[in-house]
Amino acid sequence: MFSGRLNWGGQIQEPAPGVQVESVRIWLNRNYATTVHLLNMLRHNEDGIPVTLFSSHVDPFSPMLAASDHRLREPVVTDPDFVDEMLALCLRHDIDVLLPVAGQSLVAHRAADFKIIGTALICPPAAAVDVLADKASTYLALSGSALVPPWRVASTLGEFDAAIADLEDLWTIGEPLILKPTSGVGADGVRFLSRTGPDLAGLLGPVGPLVGLDTVRCALAGAEAAGVKIPALMVMPYLSGPETSVDVLAQRGRTLVAVPRTKNGRQRVIGGDPRLPRLAAELVQHFDLDGLVNVQFRSFDDRPALLEINSRPSGGLYQTSLAGVNLPWAAVRVALGQDPGRLRPTLGAEYVTVSSVIALTQPAEPPVDAMVAAATPTGHAAD
Incomplete structure (x- = not known):
């Protein structure tokens, strides 16, 4: 079990750099349906480290829930105590790593509170999240750049x-x-x-x-x-040309790995304009990004043009597995203060995407919190 928890003196006990973790408890809250693939990538990580996966969603039929080990109640983003509920769930279920998408800005603004309880975040700084949430503010922050159409x-x-x-x-x-x-x-x-x-x-x-x-x-x-x-x-x-999404694992403004994915109609390829990973890395540095982010490009006047920067994992992040890298697992290792190892993506794979079938096991099953509370005589959730 990851040991980054409060000791009896109230001080955070962080794992020493380079120390191998024995198991990890990971929570992903409401996100795209394709997140089901990220959960599978985490479960089948190349280090063979056991993971316990938690997920939450407002839709009981989300495939995210089917791919996880435990379902948590999804706190309501608009509730004033949203972050406090997130913190309580992390503490109650001993969550080592949280990847927040719904309510990301609110979580980012309380990052220090998650650190206190020993839950690591895969999330950029709050200032960057807020700027990138608005395309106009993103362009304004890059005023004068040739990337802005x-x-x-x-x-x-x-x-x-x-x-x-x-x-x-x-x-x-x-x-x-x-x-x-x-x-x-x-x-x-x-x-x-x-x-x-x-x-x-x-x-x-x-x-x-x-x-x-x-x-x-x-x-x-x-x-x-x-x-x-x-x-x-x-x-x-309209920005013409193929669209390239560059999926990036960043650490305090430094790009650890960037995997470009280009789509032109149905055809897709791991790769594209060789200039784009470097441009994405410059943007990551400019906004001091951290965690899993996505930079999208098209073209204007035959030059690269920025479409948008997502401060969260892209819906197509799972496609980067064709490059021979496991970005979700590498992000977990970085969040835990571990060396993610050699991240050398292989470009060139051509592919298409198709729909798949995800079996839903008991889609109406109550969240784990409700089950725990029901099983506790006092009505309070057990630790």
Whole structure:
């Protein structure tokens, strides 16, 4: 068992560098369904170290829960005592390592409290998490960098019209302007702007992200008239070319390993533009990142352009196993103060992704906390 716990004098007992841990208790809270693969990578780590996996999710049918050893109740992020509940669960279940995604900023701001109880975090510093949570603040922090494409932010109809006028010369048939929230996950809210309405082929085809300019203006005008607050919206040119995600394991601003994944339609490859891992490492240093992060690039004017930086593991992180590295396990070792060993990814693997089947064992089973409480005569969870 990892020994980084409070001793009787209240002092943290950290493991000596280089000392092998015998077993690790790891908790991953609410995240993408593909996190099921990360749990399997942790379980089948190359060091052969036994792990006990905890997961929590608001959806009882999440495959994360099926892949873990124990299910914890997922604290509600919007509750004022969210972090206190996270701390209590870590203490109650003797969690060695926590990888927070839901409520990451709140956890990061209380990182010192997790250290006190002996739970290591796989998480960047709070300041970086907060900046990177907003695409506009990310671009502002990189003002003057050649990686930042032209962009504007609008939260009123007037600002939207001004943004369109400023970027009009960049709007072409092949590369339209796009509209997206400055804060969001994945492609949620991303729309391609069109000067005309849909044609018959568009109406009969699959639903897509195309939206007419007049439709957007009408929606914004209606929101203003109704007194509805309009969230900050980013207007920018569509960034063409293949998209490359660089998955990075970082330690206090230093890149320990960077694995690029490039997708072009269905085709995917471990690799891509050889400049991108270096550019990702520079961004990791600039924001003093730590843990598992993801940097996404496309291109603008035939040069690399930053799409976004995620302060959390990407949904496709499991694909890096094709490079011969186990980034989730390496992140656990780094969090515990251990040497992650040689991390030499092999590039070049071509692949596609397909859906898979995950068996759900008793999806309605109550979380482990509820079961423990029910089994305790006093009604209080046992230690």
